[in-house]
Amino acid sequence: xxxxxxxxxxxxxxxxxxxxxxxxxxxxxxxxxxxxxxxxxxxxxxxxxxxxxxxxxxxxxxxxxxxxxxxxxxxxxxxxxxxxxxxxxxxxxxxxxxxx
Amino acid sequence: xxxxxxxxxxxxxxxxxxxxxxxxxxxxxxxxxxxxxxxxxxxxxxxxxxxxxxxxxxxxxxxxxxxxxxxxxxxxxxxxxxxxxxxxxxxxxxxxxxxxxxxxxxxxxxxxxxxxxxxxxxxxxxxxxxxxxxxxxxxxxxxxxxxxxxxxxxxxxxxxxxxxxxxxxxxxxxxxxxxxxxxxxxxxxxxxxxxxxxxxxxxxxxxxxxxxxxxxxxxxxxxxxxxxxxxxxxxxxxxxxxxxxxxxxxxxxxxxxxxxxxxxxxxxxxxxxxxxxxxxxxxxxxxxxxxxxxxxxxxxxxxxxxxxxxxxxxxxxxxxxxxxxxxxxxxxxxxxxxxxxxxxxxxxxxxxxxxxxxxxxxxxxxxxxxxxxxxxxxxxxxxxxxxxxxxxxxxxxxxxxxxxxxxxxxxxxxxxxxxxxxxxxxxxxxxxxxxxxxxxxxxxxxxxxxxxxxxxxxxxxxxxxxxxxxxxxxxxxxxxxxxxxxxxxxxxxxxxxxxxxxxxxxxxxxxxxxxxxxxxxxxxxxxxxxxxxxxxxxxxxxxxxxxxxxxxxxxxxxxxxxxxxxxxxxxxxxxxxxxxxxxxxxxxxxxxxxxxxxxxxxxxxxxxxxxxxxxxxxxxxxxxxxxxxxxxxxxxxxxxxxxxxxxxxxxxxxxxxxxxxxxxxxxxxxxxxxxxxxxxxxxxxxxxxxxxxxxxxxxxxxxxxxxxxxxxxx
Numbered sequence: 137x138x139x140x141x142x143x144x145x146x147x148x149x150x151x152x153x154x155x156x157x158x159x160x161x162x163x164x165x166x167x168x169x170x171x172x173x174x175x176x177x178x179x180x181x182x183x184x185x186x187x188x189x190x191x192x193x194x195x196x197x198x199x200x201x202x203x204x205x206x207x208x209x210x211x212x213x214x215x216x217x218x219x220x221x222x223x224x225x226x227x228x229x230x231x232x233x234x235x236x
Numbered sequence: 237x238x239x240x241x242x243x244x245x246x247x248x249x250x251x252x253x254x255x256x257x258x259x260x261x262x263x264x265x266x267x268x269x270x271x272x273x274x275x276x277x278x279x280x281x282x283x284x285x286x287x288x289x290x291x292x293x294x295x296x297x298x299x300x301x302x303x304x305x306x307x308x309x310x311x312x313x314x315x316x317x318x319x320x321x322x323x324x325x326x327x328x329x330x331x332x333x334x335x336x337x338x339x340x341x342x343x344x345x346x347x348x349x350x351x352x353x354x355x356x357x358x359x360x361x362x363x364x365x366x367x368x369x370x371x372x373x374x375x376x377x378x379x380x381x382x383x384x385x386x387x388x389x390x391x392x393x394x395x396x397x398x399x400x401x402x403x404x405x406x407x408x409x410x411x412x413x414x415x416x417x418x419x420x421x422x423x424x425x426x427x428x429x430x431x432x433x434x435x436x437x438x439x440x441x442x443x444x445x446x447x448x449x450x451x452x453x454x455x456x457x458x459x460x461x462x463x464x465x466x467x468x469x470x471x472x473x474x475x476x477x478x479x480x481x482x483x484x485x486x487x488x489x490x491x492x493x494x495x496x497x498x499x500x501x502x503x504x505x506x507x508x509x510x511x512x513x514x515x516x517x518x519x520x521x522x523x524x525x526x527x528x529x530x531x532x533x534x535x536x537x538x539x540x541x542x543x544x545x546x547x548x549x550x551x552x553x554x555x556x557x558x559x560x561x562x563x564x565x566x567x568x569x570x571x572x573x574x575x576x577x578x579x580x581x582x583x584x585x586x587x588x589x590x591x592x593x594x595x596x597x598x599x600x601x602x603x604x605x606x607x608x609x610x611x612x613x614x615x616x617x618x619x620x621x622x623x624x625x626x627x628x629x630x631x632x633x634x635x636x637x638x639x640x641x642x643x644x645x646x647x648x649x650x651x652x653x654x655x656x657x658x659x660x661x662x663x664x665x666x667x668x669x670x671x672x673x674x675x676x677x678x679x680x681x682x683x684x685x686x687x688x689x690x691x692x693x694x695x696x697x698x699x700x701x702x703x704x705x706x707x708x709x710x711x712x713x714x715x716x717x718x719x720x721x722x723x724x725x726x727x728x729x730x731x732x733x734x735x736x737x738x739x740x741x742x743x744x745x746x747x748x749x750x751x752x753x754x755x756x757x758x759x760x761x762x763x764x765x766x767x768x769x770x771x772x773x774x775x776x777x778x779x780x781x782x783x784x785x786x787x788x789x790x791x792x793x794x795x796x797x798x799x800x801x802x803x804x805x806x807x808x809x810x811x812x813x814x815x816x817x818x819x820x821x822x823x824x825x826x827x828x829x830x831x832x833x834x835x836x837x838x839x840x841x842x843x844x845x846x847x848x849x850x851x852x853x854x855x856x857x858x859x860x861x862x863x864x865x866x867x868x869x870x871x872x873x874x875x876x877x878x879x880x881x882x883x884x885x886x887x888x889x890x891x892x893x894x895x896x897x898x899x900x901x902x903x904x905x906x907x908x909x910x911x912x913x914x915x916x917x918x919x920x921x922x923x924x925x926x927x928x929x930x931x932x933x934x935x936x937x938x939x940x941x942x943x944x945x946x947x948x949x950x
Contacts, residue, residue: 158859159824188848190855191918201910219845223852226925227918228906 138185139164141171147178153185161192168196172203179204180236184215194227201233212236241544248536256529260522267521271500272485275512278440279502281428282510285324286384289401289418292321293328297403300330300416304407307337311346311357317418318348318355324424326350326390326398329360330405331367332414343367349419372402376415379404386444387422387451397422399450425451438516447471450510458515462492466499466515495519574633575600583611590807591683592618595773596800597781599744599793606632607742607796608640615899616683616931616942619647622695622740622800623676623717635672639664639717643678649900651932653678653691657717657725661693665721673718677711677740682933684942686732686806691725693717696746699765700730701737706766709738737771738802741780744795748784751791756784773801809886811879813839819858819874821866821893829855829876836878840885842947850885850945853926856919857889857898857941865893865939883948884928889941896939898923899932 137154148171171179179200201211214236224230296317303309310330317328327349334342343361367373372385385400402417425442439458442451447470452463469475469490477486487500501513582598596609606625611618621643625632646659657678675695681688694716697709715723748756764783768776777799817832819825829851837847858874866872872893879886904917924930931942
């Protein structure tokens with residue numbers, strides 16, 4: 137799995153690619169840690185290449201969301217595929233994240 | 237109600253008034269009658285005396301006539317009269333026409349009057365005592381029919397109040413030449429008339445024809461002022477005379493010093509000489525009647541008050557009864573609602589499962605009962621129970637409701653009968669003031685394996701029926717729930733054979749009594765159970781109920797009747813494909829799951845998104861096992877076995893770590909906001925959501941988690 141963060145002037149852009157199973161989530165957590173405190177900047181996560189996510193991955197996303205909410209910024213998930221959207225539905229995450 | 241009393245009072249008063257009036261009339265008439273008789277008898281008495289005098293004078297007249305030419309003899313004749321007459325005669329004499337005896341002078345009236353010892357004759361006629369002016373002389377000379385005078389004071393002759401009887405002295409030519417007279421005292425008259433009287437306060441007056449008082453009672457008998465008043469009234473024509481039924485007497489009312497009275501007297505035409513007047517006070521006549529009437533009135537008032545109180549008492553007690561009835565009806569209504577609530581708490585009978593069929597029935601002795609049964613299926617396990625509270629009625633039912641909810645809530649997170657029973661027991665002992673206890677049987681049947689775990693707290697052990705053989709489940713006799721709070725409850729276990737029936741009951745069945753108080757008994761129950769042809773639970777209960785009704789007939793149901801039947805018919809999975817993967821308890825191993833799942837799902841032609849779902853569910857389950865069953869990260873294995881039988885996928889995850897029941901973990905709350913969302917609980921949530929069923933068993937030191945998913949519905 138691949139995870140990249142890009143810090144822009146007004147937002148963070150993260151890209152997730154591949155399968156984010158429990159083991160992969162453990163590995164990329166370090167990479168995504170800066171997003172936990174976005175210092176007021178919005179976070180855009182590009183999920184167009186994300187094929188699979190397990191609960192550990194969801195937990196990381198939730199932590200990012202909690203951090204940005206605290207500083208008043210937004211988290212947007214872009215291009216989430218249907219399977220993963222379904223997972224979001226089952227877990228109720230569908231109503232707490234913004235999707236594009 | 238007051239109105240009724242008042243009407244009754246008025247009616248009573250009316251009757252009483254009528255009676256009073258009638259009685260009064262009767263009394264009046266009696267009075268009139270007695271007055272009439274009294275007056276008449278008095279008149280007769282007087283007449284006795286006067287007649288005597290009249291006769292005497294008449295007799296003496298013969299002598300006078302014979303000796304008319306002897307004026308000096310006249311005095312003697314008069315004296316004879318006086319001597320002959322009674323004590324009443326004061327004197328008598330002969331008064332001659334002026335100058336009849338020229339030798340005797342102008343006035344000649346020889347008069348004999350009585351003294352204490354003798355009779356004294358004197359000539360009383362003179363200028364001063366001009367007897368020609370006297371009424372007796374004038375009446376006699378005129379030849380009046382009335383020969384008696386009214387009372388007058390005779391100073392000269394009789395020296396007292398007298399009445400005079402005078403007959404005219406006639407010569408040979410029948411010319412009146414004088415009057416032969418007798419003076420009668422009047423005081424005897426009063427005595428005569430007042431000798432006997434009906435009423436103590438009444439008295440009689442005698443009046444002359446002209447209305448002058450002739451005789452009256454002594455001052456002690458009658459107040460002189462009153463007497464005068466009555467005499468005046470007698471002579472007063474404006475005084476209203478009452479008409480009497482009795483045609484002889486009449487009368488009028490008077491008032492003296494506030495005291496009312498009546499005066500009765502005979503009509504003039506019947507009493508030619510004198511007027512007899514009877515005077516009596518109303519109080520004396522009617523006094524007793526009035527008194528009685530007053531007494532009756534007070535009695536009536538008192539009686540009515542008492543009656544009123546009694547009626548009031550009845551009304552209040554009736555109202556109270558009514559209120560009690562209303563309350564009772566309300567209670568009945570509430571009991572019916574409670575009964576309905578209780579019924580709705582009982583689970584519906586499962587139909588749609590193939591591996592188990594359950595039927596239960598509860599008939600309470602009263603509207604709400606102290607028995608309970610419950611069952612539900614969670615994570616492929618059948619949790620069932622049956623219980624009986626000591627006691628009946630509302631209190632028992634309430635305790636049962638509490639136990640029931642405890643059964644449900646404690647078994648939600650817990651598979652182990654011991655822990656469930658212990659929790660229920662602790663809580664029951666805590667709030668148990670009325671020292672009620674509950675016999676309770678709790679069972680957990682693992683449907684995939686047929687393993688029955690159970691715990692019995694003092695309840696009749698259930699029957700197991702298999703192949704027409706019945707036996708009683710071996711149960712450790714624990715104390716009922718709610719007795720000892722630190723009671724140790726042990727879980728027992730048996731393997732239930734396929735096509736077995738568990739039959740549970742309360743003592744309402746075995747102790748059901750017929751009219752001779754014989755009990756239904758275990759023998760009869762066993763007989764029915766062992767002769768069952770159809771193990772369908774509904775039919776089983778029906779058969780038992782019918783047999784019981786036949787036995788009991790018309791006797792009243794004494795205890796709640798509760799039964800539960802569980803028919804276990806497990807279906808074998810029949811897998812056509814079995815694949816196994818063994819992982820080490822290391823997170824990084826989960827990647828292997830990906831290719832493993834892919835290969836299996838390809839073999840069974842599962843579509844991609846469903847495959848991914850399954851992979852996620854299995855991954856989450858396995859990660860949970862690694863995290864919790866192997867918390868110390870000792871070396872261990874996790875085995876993932878996938879089976880497919882053409883319709884369903886079964887995935888069995890086995891590990892030999894510490895006992896860990898993922899079904900007891902709480903799902904994450906998906907309704908919370910981002911800030912409130914907890915990190916944990918997602919894994920198990922996903923497993924439950926993605927799979928059709930999840931089942932956990934701990935067996936021989938292994939955690940066995942079974943997940944199933946139906947792929948094709950055929």
